[in-house]
Amino acid sequence: MTEDHLRSLIGRVKRGTLSRRGFVRRVAALGLTAPMATQLLAVTGAAPAAAQAVPAFPQRVRGGGGGALRILYWQAQTLLNPHFAVGTTNQDGSRVFYEPLAGWASDGTLHPILAAEIPSVENRGLSEDGRAVTWKLKRGVKWHDGQDFTADDVVFNWEYGRNPATSAVTIGSYRGVNVVKVDDYTVRVEFERPTPFWADAFVGSRGMIIPRHVFKDYTGAASRDAPANIRPVGTGAYRFVSFQPGDTLRGEANPAYHAQGRPFFDTIEVKGGGDAASAARAVLQTGDYDFAWSLRVDDEILKRLEAAGRGQVSFLPTGAIEHIQLNAADPAREVDGERSHPSTQHPIFRDPAVRQAVALVVDRDSIQRFIYGRGGEATANFLNNPPRFRSPNMRYEFNIQRANEILDAAGWVRGRDGIRVKDGRRLSLLFQTSVSAPRQRAQAIIKQAAQRAGIEMELKSVVASVFFSSDVANPDTYTKFYADMQMYNTTMPQADPQLFMNQFTSWEVASQANRWQGRNITRWRNEEYDRIFRESEGEMDPVKRAALFIRMNDLIVGSNHVIPLFNPQLVNGHANNLRPVLSGWDNTFWLLRDWHRV
Amino acid sequence: MTQYLIRRLLIAIPSLLGISVILFTVLALAPGDPFEELATNPAIPPEVRQQLRASLGMDDPIHIRYFSWLAAMLRGEWGYSFVSRIPVDDLILQRLPTTIAVIGASQVLALCIALPVGVYSATRPYSIFDQIANTLAFIGFSLPTFFTGLLFILFFSIYLDWLPFVYNANINATGWKWWWEQIRQSIMPVAVLGLFQGAAWTRYVRSAVLDVIRLDHVTTARAKGLPESRITMRHVVRNAMIPVVTLVALQMPAVFGGAIVTEQIFRVPGIGSLLISAILANDTPVIMAVTFVLSALVIFFNLVADILYGWLDPRISYR
Numbered sequence: 056m057t058e059d060h061l062r063s064l065i066g067r068v069k070r071g072t073l074s075r076r077g078f079v080r081r082v083a084a085l086g087l088t089a090p091m092a093t094q095l096l097a098v099t100g101a102a103p104a105a106a107q108a109v110p111a112f113p114q115r116v117r118g119g120g121g122g123a124l125r126i127l128y129w130q131a132q133t134l135l136n137p138h139f140a141v142g143t144t145n146q147d148g149s150r151v152f153y154e155p156l157a158g159w160a161s162d163g164t165l166h167p168i169l170a171a172e173i174p175s176v177e178n179r180g181l182s183e184d185g186r187a188v189t190w191k192l193k194r195g196v197k198w199h200d201g202q203d204f205t206a207d208d209v210v211f212n213w214e215y216g217r218n219p220a221t222s223a224v225t226i227g228s229y230r231g232v233n234v235v236k237v238d239d240y241t242v243r244v245e246f247e248r249p250t251p252f253w254a255d256a257f258v259g260s261r262g263m264i265i266p267r268h269v270f271k272d273y274t275g276a277a278s279r280d281a282p283a284n285i286r287p288v289g290t291g292a293y294r295f296v297s298f299q300p301g302d303t304l305r306g307e308a309n310p311a312y313h314a315q316g317r318p319f320f321d322t323i324e325v326k327g328g329g330d331a332a333s334a335a336r337a338v339l340q341t342g343d344y345d346f347a348w349s350l351r352v353d354d355e356i357l358k359r360l361e362a363a364g365r366g367q368v369s370f371l372p373t374g375a376i377e378h379i380q381l382n383a384a385d386p387a388r389e390v391d392g393e394r395s396h397p398s399t400q401h402p403i404f405r406d407p408a409v410r411q412a413v414a415l416v417v418d419r420d421s422i423q424r425f426i427y428g429r430g431g432e433a434t435a436n437f438l439n440n441p442p443r444f445r446s447p448n449m450r451y452e453f454n455i456q457r458a459n460e461i462l463d464a465a466g467w468v469r470g471r472d473g474i475r476v477k478d479g480r481r482l483s484l485l486f487q488t489s490v491s492a493p494r495q496r497a498q499a500i501i502k503q504a505a506q507r508a509g510i511e512m513e514l515k516s517v518v519a520s521v522f523f524s525s526d527v528a529n530p531d532t533y534t535k536f537y538a539d540m541q542m543y544n545t546t547m548p549q550a551d552p553q554l555f556m557n558q559f560t561s562w563e564v565a566s567q568a569n570r571w572q573g574r575n576i577t578r579w580r581n582e583e584y585d586r587i588f589r590e591s592e593g594e595m596d597p598v599k600r601a602a603l604f605i606r607m608n609d610l611i612v613g614s615n616h617v618i619p620l621f622n623p624q625l626v627n628g629h630a631n632n633l634r635p636v637l638s639g640w641d642n643t644f645w646l647l648r649d650w651h652r653v
Numbered sequence: 654m655t656q657y658l659i660r661r662l663l664i665a666i667p668s669l670l671g672i673s674v675i676l677f678t679v680l681a682l683a684p685g686d687p688f689e690e691l692a693t694n695p696a697i698p699p700e701v702r703q704q705l706r707a708s709l710g711m712d713d714p715i716h717i718r719y720f721s722w723l724a725a726m727l728r729g730e731w732g733y734s735f736v737s738r739i740p741v742d743d744l745i746l747q748r749l750p751t752t753i754a755v756i757g758a759s760q761v762l763a764l765c766i767a768l769p770v771g772v773y774s775a776t777r778p779y780s781i782f783d784q785i786a787n788t789l790a791f792i793g794f795s796l797p798t799f800f801t802g803l804l805f806i807l808f809f810s811i812y813l814d815w816l817p818f819v820y821n822a823n824i825n826a827t828g829w830k831w832w833w834e835q836i837r838q839s840i841m842p843v844a845v846l847g848l849f850q851g852a853a854w855t856r857y858v859r860s861a862v863l864d865v866i867r868l869d870h871v872t873t874a875r876a877k878g879l880p881e882s883r884i885t886m887r888h889v890v891r892n893a894m895i896p897v898v899t900l901v902a903l904q905m906p907a908v909f910g911g912a913i914v915t916e917q918i919f920r921v922p923g924i925g926s927l928l929i930s931a932i933l934a935n936d937t938p939v940i941m942a943v944t945f946v947l948s949a950l951v952i953f954f955n956l957v958a959d960i961l962y963g964w965l966d967p968r969i970s971y972r
Contacts, residue, residue: 127819131930133737141688141736222705227698276708279738299747300737301930302822302922326819328930329920333806337819341810344819520935524686525702572699 062598109160110636112649115316118292119308121652124320124633127334127347131301131327136284137263138216138223143642144327146260147348150644151306151323152199152289155262156190156209157254159640161371163441163550165254166646169193169204169264169290171240174253185249185595190257192240196313198266199294206236209257211267220275225261232256249593251600252551259549260642264290292318292648302327312648319651332356338628339366346635347628348643354428357628364631370429371625373639374440374547374555377431379417379501379540379618381410384578386485386537393567395536397578402480403539408465409482409510410615413540415458416504419451423621426493426500431621438608439622440639443597444552446605449612451619458508467509475509483511484539487531489522494542497620512540527570534571536578544623550640552604553591559611560588579616661959665952672948673941677722680937681715687735687935709735722941732938736931741942744927751822752911752923755842760908762847763854764901770851771858772893775866776885786855793852798845802918805841816841820921842919846912850904857900861893868892895965902958906950910943 132148140146156170165173171191174180180189196204215221216229223229233245234256244256256262269288273281287295290313293306304325308318326344334347339360350357350368357368381404382395390396403409419433435449467475467482475482486502488494495516502512515538517531522543530537547555557563561580565573584607591603611617625639632653636646688702706712710721725732731741770790774783810818817838824834865871866889874884911925920926924943931939963969 133734134739136738139738219700219704222701222708224697224701226701279733285737285739297823299822299922300734300739300744301927302747305823322825326821326920328922328926329819329917333818333918336811341814341818343817518684520686520933521684524684525688525699526684526686529684569699572702 065598109166109646109649110634112317113319113651115319118310118312118317118319119321121319122321124323124346124650125344126323126325127329127337127344128325128327129329129331129334129347129349132298132304132325133300134284135287135298135304136281137261137265138212138221138225139278139284140260141224143260146263147642147644148304148325149263149287150260150291150642151293151304151325151647152287152291152295153263153265154290155259155264156192156257157259157262158645159259159550159638161638161640163443163640165258167193168646169196181253185251185253185593186246188244188253189237190242190244192242193313194240196290197311198268198290199288199309200266200269201311202266202268204264204266204290205239206242207239208264208267209242210234210236211271212264213256215265215270215274215278218275221278223278228255228261249595251591251593251595251597252549252553254551255549259640259645293320293323296322314648317648323647335360335368335628338630339363339368342366342630345630345633350626350628351430354430357428357626366628366630368429368626368628369635369637371627371637371639372432372440373623373625374438374550374552375544375623376434376437376439376547377542377544377620377623378437379413379542379620380536380577381413381616381618382536382539382541382578383580383616384536386539391567395578397564397566397580401539403482403484404616406465406477407615408461409467412458412462412508413484413505413510414615414618415452415454415461416508416510417451417501417618417620418453418504419620420453422497422500426496427621427623429624430626431623433621434619435612436608437612437617437619438552438556438604439619440547441550443601444604444608446608446612448605448609453504455504455507458510462509469509473506473509474511481511482509483513485515486512486540486542487515487517487522487538488542489519489533490516491519497542525570525572532571534565534573534576536565536576541576542620556588556591556604556607559584559607559617561585577616579611579614581610581614584610658956661956665956668952669945669949673723673726673945674719676941676944676948677719678715680940681718683935687711687937709733722938726945731942734931734936734939736934736936736939741938744939745924745942745946748911748922748924748927749909751820751921752925753908755820755839755916755921755923756846756908756911758839759843759846759912760850760901760904762843763850766847766851767854767858771855772862772885772890774855775859775862776881776889778863783859787859790852790855793848794856796849797914798849798912799914799918801849802841802845802915805845806918809841818919820919822922842915842921846915854897854900858893858897861896862889865889865893891965895962898961898965899958902954902961903951905954905957906947909950910947 128144130144132145134140134145135149135152137146137149137153140149154168157165157167157173160166167173169192171193172178174188174190176183192206192209198204213229213234216223216225219226231247235243235245237243257264266288269283270281285298285300292309292312294309296305296307298304306323308321312318331350332352335350335352335357337343338345338347340363342365361367382401383404384395384397385399385401386395388394388399390399423431423433435451436446438444462475467477470476486498488498498514502514505512521529521531522533524532526532533541533543558574559579560575563573563575564578564580565571565576587603587606591600594600594603612619627637627643629635634651634653636649637643638645688705710718722732733739734741734744737744770786774786777783806818809816818841820838820842824831826834871884871888874888909924911923913925913929916923916926917929928940928943
């Protein structure tokens with residue numbers, strides 16, 4: 056399908072000569088999935104850009120009256136300032152009380168919360184050159200202490216977050232932009248260069264707005280002493296009652312909430328600690344709690360608990376990807392005191408035939424079916440979501456016979472012990488991952504299949520707190536990659552792949568020079584990839600931009616330096632009568648105000 | 654006596670210093686990073702992580718970090734939690750009431766079982782009662798608490814649906830209703846810990862009483878024609894209690910330290926669960942504070958045990 060053809064179809068939808076359904080059918084015939092088609096319509100402005108994935112909330116005159124909402128987190132909240140919230144647990148805890156201008160719905164589109172509307176080119180919120188976004192704020196919003204929410208609060212958050220002395224984890228979203236107050240209810244975010252991904256500052260998990268009048272005396276180094284760090288004053292549907300760090304968080308319905316009829320519940324309680332399995336039990340089997348977050352439990356157990364009939368498990372697509380990396384650098388040779396030095400080449404993986412053979416012996420379907428169940432979806436792509444960025448070109452295959460043929464043809468001959476050898480080098484690989492039962496089982500499945508193709512794999516597992524640490528002195532971290540292969544899960548925190556896909560650019564290669572903080576851990580480098588990544592940074596046309604990301608995905612996956620395994624789902628459990636509104640692109644509580652019981 | 658106390662307290666200072674050096678070094682040498690989650694998140698630039706490390710003084714050499722920690726500790730500042738960004742003493746004080754209530758109740762339960770059962774079975778050795786008590790005590794302390802905990806949950810919460818298995822530290826009720834809820838949710842954790850401890854102590858009490866009961870002064874008392882109950886209480890138990898008091902006193906720090914596994918299973922927000930989550934999150938100031946307080950308590954209760962000896966046995970004098 057050519058780009059022009061697609062454009063003419065989209066144009067016809069816009070003019071009204073082609074129905075949306077007709078459009079979806081036609082592009083489906085051309086090999087595009089239905090979700091991708093509807094998203095194309097949305098991003099090009101032919102259909103409303105606002106989220107359609109947000110379910111209806113019952114018509115109510117007043118909020119409250121729904122009783123208590125009881126939630127279990129097996130990881131407890133430790134602080135409630137969104138600018139300091141490391142990790143999703145604390146972001147979720149802050150999200151009970153604080154709100155951003157807009158949130159990401161489950162289909163990867165924006166849903167206005169403190170904004171009056173989502174900026175677009177049509178409503179003149181987005182400048183044509185991609186250098187500025189103008190947000191119109193909702194009027195009549197009040198902080199929990201009765202003060203008005205205005206543009207000053209929004210500007211304050213930018214100043215607070217970008218100040219290096221504050222050490223806010225949101226600094227990445229705020230330091231590269233300039234924020235201007237246009238009037239009391241309008242702010243403009245200005246970018247240094249055309250920015251296709253404009254919805255970062257003030258949006259989603261890192262966009263929660265804290266009140267200026269409460270925090271203005273606690274900026275920079277004093278930010279740590281703010282009493283409101285654990286006693287939040289927000290705009291959310293629930294207001295603060297009590298908080299014990301590491302244990303329980305309580306809130307009650309905010310009677311002055313700015314959305315009519317919300318929230319449904321009178322009180323909310325988020326209890327932390329314990330383990331995922333017993334959390335699943337408390338929701339699915341005994342019904343003591345209404346909702347349990349992130350149930351990383353064997354799917355078999357979840358199915359058995361669900362059979363009790365009190366609750367159900369929900370699965371949400373995310374952008375995360377469990378994958379295997381084949382090192383492009385040589386982990387055995389030391390250059391300037393550094394192994395896996397970017398200037399070296401892996402002696403075995405230099406041969407594309409070996410990489411292809413390794414990809415062929417990975418049995419993704421079995422790994423998904425027997426280990427992860429409904430919690431993951433086997434995939435051939437590194438970039439899977441939102442669907443408009445998913446490549447239709449990649450296929451995966453489990454075929455030991457073909458792996459053998461490829462290796463035979465490439466001159467790797469089986470030795471006496473059945474392991475292949477070429478030029479005196481044995482096809483023996485060190486395969487590392489973090490300690491976790493499912494990962495070790497997946498390693499074993501892959502090792503067995505590899506054996507049948509004459510590839511020897513030595514398995515290694517490192518404790519997660521070491522493997523994922525940034526400890527420069529430790530040789531076992533995943534960024535050092537002192538192994539031939541490694542497997543882990545990388546997450547995509549936003550509904551846009553710009554940040555996510557920088558992990559294969561040449562300037563991000565992890566090395567001693569950047570204290571192994573670079574994000575390109577495979578150390579794979581490709582000029583074409585670098586070029587189109589740069590291009591995507593300035594490309595304002597959403598269709599062209601999606602095509603660029605699809606090409607990037609095809610380049611890295613096609614090189615077989617990265618073998619995508621599966622796309623993990625967000626697994627939550629909830630009572631049968633609870634209707635939580637969830638999204639894989641935002642916090643669990645992103646639209647807590649719409650949660651209700653039926 | 655006063656002199657003895659002062660000497661003991663002075664000896665405690667170098668031991669505490671030594672303990673703190675060892676704890677600090679071990680924690681500093683352990684791998685891991687409190688900002689692990691930042692490292693895997695692409696949206697957070699690495700400079701932020703380095704800035705955070707620098708602002709919390711994590712990049713200084715070990716000995717400098719130790720001395721600044723010690724100086725702060727002497728001033729009464731326990732440090733800031735990396736994870737919660739609030740003072741550590743606030744965190745600990747928040748957990749203390751629950752810990753003392755749950756663990757304290759379990760120790761009381763353990764004593765209530767161990768003392769009567771141990772004494773009674775020692776006065777009638779190898780009777781049916783003694784055999785049964787012995788068998789149960791063996792079973793009790795051979796089963797680890799995580800196992801009995803899960804067993805209790807499966808039976809009382811899932812199968813019978815009588816008791817809740819998620820502990821709620823601030824119940825939303827008043828008066829008798831509050832007490833009822835509090836007791837209902839405490840039964841399982843208290844029973845799990847209390848039965849385990851009680852089983853071990855029963856064995857100790859029994860053997861201590863058996864040792865005393867064969868002594869000459871007991872035979873003399875019997876020959877005088879004293880009633881059996883009076884012999885047991887006055888002449889046997891009081892003498893037999895000396896080793897038991899040591900044991901109980903040394904167990905007291907645990908009341909403040911909590912029980913890591915049981916607290917985790919029942920989601921009791923005690924010091925034990927604070928410690929384990931701090932260890933998992935590499936939150937050094939919290940680990941340091943909790944372990945240091947525990948070692949100080951061990952030293953303190955040792956002293957208390959020594960003083961109690963003198964009260965139980967007037968022959969012991971302090972010099």
